[in-house]
Amino acid sequence: MADADYFAVDDLLTEDERAVRETVRRFVDEEYLPTAREHFRAGTFPTELTPRLAALGCFGPTVPTEYGGAGLNSIAYGLMTQELERGDSGLRSFASVQSSLVMYPILTFGSETQKRFWLPRLARGEAIGCFGLTEPDFGSNPGGMLTRARRDGDGFVLNGTKRWITNGSIADVTVLWAKVPDPEAGAGVETIRGFLVEKERAGFSRPLMHGKWSLRASITSELILEDCWIPAENLLPKSGGLKSPLLCLTQARYGIAWGAIGAALACYECALDYARSRTVFSRPIAGYQLVQAKLVQMLVEITKAQLLAWRLGRLKDEGRMRHEQVSLAKMNNVSQALAIARTARDILGANGITDEYPVIRHMMNLETVNTYEGTEDIHRLTIGRDITGLGAFE
Numbered sequence: 001m002a003d004a005d006y007f008a009v010d011d012l013l014t015e016d017e018r019a020v021r022e023t024v025r026r027f028v029d030e031e032y033l034p035t036a037r038e039h040f041r042a043g044t045f046p047t048e049l050t051p052r053l054a055a056l057g058c059f060g061p062t063v064p065t066e067y068g069g070a071g072l073n074s075i076a077y078g079l080m081t082q083e084l085e086r087g088d089s090g091l092r093s094f095a096s097v098q099s100s101l102v103m104y105p106i107l108t109f110g111s112e113t114q115k116r117f118w119l120p121r122l123a124r125g126e127a128i129g130c131f132g133l134t135e136p137d138f139g140s141n142p143g144g145m146l147t148r149a150r151r152d153g154d155g156f157v158l159n160g161t162k163r164w165i166t167n168g169s170i171a172d173v174t175v176l177w178a179k180v181p182d183p184e185a186g187a188g189v190e191t192i193r194g195f196l197v198e199k200e201r202a203g204f205s206r207p208l209m210h211g212k213w214s215l216r217a218s219i220t221s222e223l224i225l226e227d228c229w230i231p232a233e234n235l236l237p238k239s240g241g242l243k244s245p246l247l248c249l250t251q252a253r254y255g256i257a258w259g260a261i262g263a264a265l266a267c268y269e270c271a272l273d274y275a276r277s278r279t280v281f282s283r284p285i286a287g288y289q290l291v292q293a294k295l296v297q298m299l300v301e302i303t304k305a306q307l308l309a310w311r312l313g314r315l316k317d318e319g320r321m322r323h324e325q326v327s328l329a330k331m332n333n334v335s336q337a338l339a340i341a342r343t344a345r346d347i348l349g350a351n352g353i354t355d356e357y358p359v360i361r362h363m364m365n366l367e368t369v370n371t372y373e374g375t376e377d378i379h380r381l382t383i384g385r386d387i388t389g390l391g392a393f394e
């Protein structure tokens with residue numbers, strides 16, 4: 001049986017999809033995991049792996065090949081994120097941001113010139129991108145953002161602060177979301193538009209954030225814009241309204257629904273191995289009913305998550321995926337992965353709190369994954385609104 005594949009989900013995959021998974025798995029095992037602990041301890045990301053990730057097609061896997069993407073289907077992309085997150089949520093975040101939150105908006109809302117310039121560079125890993133939406137006081141409700149873009153001659157002047165931005169300090173280009181006047185909608189009315197801000201722009205600083213105990217092997221930054229001027233051609237011309245950044249988040253959340261399975265598998269497999277070999281009282285702890293019940297529950301939730309993700313992927317490729325379905329898969333798969341990580345930590349006893357094993361690292365990471373890209377609560381409210389027709393957000 002291919003790892004924890006209790007319902008033979010492997011049989012539902014094509015040969016190409018399995019090949020992508022195996023290739024990324026090998027890369028993670030051989031090139032990422034040997035230094036994962038050191039990077040987590042130091043709070044650094046192994047940027048030297050960027051060319052390898054690019055060569056594996058991890059940047060823009062579903063972007064058409066004419067723009068430098070890998071042209072893969074959504075299941076292959078999902079399996080890729082699963083394997084990256086089996087390594088570390090920080091590794092998966094690095095690739096998710098580049099693909100879903102930078103290449104996707106440029107592909108979807110960008111001009112032909114922007115696409116031809118940025119997408120091949122981003123796909124080759126020659127440029128790194130970040131996505132600036134969240135602000136210090138606006139996370140779950142990004143529509144309230146304070147960042148503003150004001151027309152100034154043949155460009156825009158940007159002012160505002162973004163916080164919690166993955167890859168911010170190392171990004172060559174930021175997909176930045178700001179409010180601008182929308183004269184067509186009436187005097188004083190504003191809308192949200194996307195802008196490309198290059199790293200060297202005057203009035204743009206990107207300090208690193210410190211003190212994280214989750215997603216430590218990932219760069220997280222603030223973005224500060226103080227009268228930062230950008231040319232008019234940096235506006236993403238087809239962006240408009242809050243739905244534009246939300247469309248990007250739907251793409252990223254799709255990948256996260258798969259990625260969380262990778263973290264859960266790493267924790268489950270570690271706990272199963274440990275339980276088989278750790279003898280307490282008279283036998284290996286795997287032989288005690290209470291421990292078996294925990295392992296079984298982990299496997300049940302992994303199996304359900306695998307089936308959800310697979311079905312979601314097929315719906316996506318058929319063009320039938322709804323964002324509420326993505327909310328359900330992200331909410332369920334991440335919260336269950338977090339529960340699995342906590343249970344695995346418990347099964348490892350005291351050893352579970354050391355980074356000699358990957359479990360506590362995954363457990364701490366999943367706290368972030370449960371919060372970013374829409375908190376568990378926000379996804380619950382999204383599904384609640386979908387089934388009742390009544391919004392309960394405000």
Ligand SMILES: Cc1cc2nc3c(=O)[nH]c(=O)nc-3n(C[C@H](O)[C@H](O)[C@H](O)COP(=O)(O)OP(=O)(O)OC[C@H]3O[C@@H](n4cnc5c(N)ncnc54)[C@H](O)[C@@H]3O)c2cc1C
Nearest residue numbers: 131132133134139140164165166215368372373375377393
């Ligand atoms: C490591 C890390 C990396 C990140 N990377 C990025 C990035 O690259 N780009 C980016 O733009 N953002 C990024 N984020 C930000 C992330 O998306 C936000 O943290 C997230 O949206 C939650 O916002 P918040 O932290 O302001 O929490 P809040 O919105 O303040 O929520 C706090 C709590 O209140 C709950 N809550 C909020 N509203 C309601 C409601 N109506 N009803 C019930 N409960 C509610 C929430 O569920 C949560 O439990 C990142 C965050 C982290 C931690």
